[in-house]
Amino acid sequence: MLDIDPRVRVDVDPLMAAQHDLGVCDAIWRIAPGGKADAMSAPHLPKVAGIDPAVTASAHTAAPTPGSTSTASTSTTAPGSSAGSARTAPAQGAPPAASSVIQDRLAGMVSDLTTLHELTERLARAGDLDSSLHEFLRAGAALVGARRGLVVLEPSDGLGPATTIGLGLGRADLGHIETVPRSATSYGRILDGLPDAHGGSEVLPEPGRPAASGHVPPVDPRHREVAARLGYAASYALPVTADATGRLGAAVWLYDEQAEPSDRQRDLVGLYVRHAAEHLARMVEVTRSRDRLATIAEELLPSRLPRLPGVQLAARHRTGPRGGGDWYDALPLPEGALGLAVGSVTGSGPSAVAAMGRLRASLRAYAVMEGEDPVAVLSDLELLLRLTEPARSATALFAYCEPAARKIILAGAGHTPPLLIGERRTEYVETSLSAPLGMLACWEAPSVEIEPARGETVLLYTDGLLRRTGDAMDRAYARLHAAAAGVPRSAREDPAAICEHILKTVLPEEGPGAAEESEDVVLLAARFD
Known part of the structure; x- marks a missing residue:
């Protein structure tokens, strides 16, 4: 150094x-x-x-x-x-x-060590894989004196996740780089696991002109063309390898001119990459666990919604990073009726997901037996929850719908009130206050009957939609009401478009630097023709 x-x-x-x-x-x-x-x-x-x-x-x-x-x-x-x-x-x-x-x-020397300490601390504060990769690229670019770069995450075990993150490069730029044969680039040879692939500097001399070192390496024509299009003349690549998992991918930083890092810069970035690879390996394992949990949660929810005359259905489900117990259901009932349900189980992780699956399956059975009485359905569900899982509580809302008559009878247990969205009105349905399931020795609350007009949509949702806003509950309710009232006229005939508009309007924008969200979000919309 x-x-x-x-x-x-x-x-x-x-x-x-x-x-x-x-x-x-x-x-x-x-x-x-x-x-x-x-x-x-x-x-x-x-x-x-x-x-x-x-x-x-x-x-x-x-x-x-x-x-x-x-x-x-x-x-x-x-x-x-x-x-x-x-x-x-x-x-x-x-x-x-x-x-x-x-x-x-x-x-x-002390300055170099202080810089490494600060960069590794910033990397350790990154809470997910995406933000970790962005921070890794920014720190590496500062250490080697480059302006742009990319990291290709491609674990050698083939279990994913596989992604490419760019610094100072747009999606189109990354697409151009991907057209270059992997064997023609130093980072591509690292990804392919070639024996002689160790990364390092790669200078792209102009046609007919030797490089700064006097050596003219063979350059793939497509690589030269892409470099000229994007305006870079040299690169520095390093493998990203962790002790426990092996090769995770490769990183490359791009120079606008024919340049390469000094020995001091090589030592510094080498030390940083060695530590960053261990952090990225942990983030890869966390991402894999979250993906598996989200897949299980999705499998426990309806694979498709029923189609009945007089009503259109749409649902949206976003799983939190730790896996929550929010769920929804829609099932056809005898005599052309329809049962709609949303709920949330306390806790997070695999145990909450498993409890959610058991609760949803039980509610479906009770709905088939006595769905025309939502209070009886929730009472049976509360008794089952109290006897089988006394340490857990849940909120739930069940609605018995007659699409032909545009009539809904619903009951809720500690759940958020439905929202009625139409041309003439946008209002919350007044439901009686009641405790969540499992909180009292005996639960019971009166049901509520509503009659939506033709073209109106009834929106059922979980409290995760409100909590993800980060606002107090009264302000979150006001934000949701404003988003529902502002649904464009062209989207009011499509319940899926209504759900998308509300999610986009209510929830804050998510990006690489956004705070990690822990709440599940469920929306179930029923539009009556």
């Missing part, structure tokens, strides 16, 4: 080494290897930033002669001897320039 004479020894304070447990000790000893001090009782100057800048004097080859004009003498080191056994130091009366140079170099 830094060009320091190997005869100079650097002592590292153990406390500093403990504070920088991200490969910093390796960085120190790569910069200036040293051995044990010859004289433990030798005097030392005060330490600065955990590094002892004192350089002990070595034995003179000859005693200085009084009045001699010689200012210093140095001992020689035999080849292969320890770096700590021979040292140089200015003698008495030496000019202060030599010690100033050493102090400047040590200050540079």
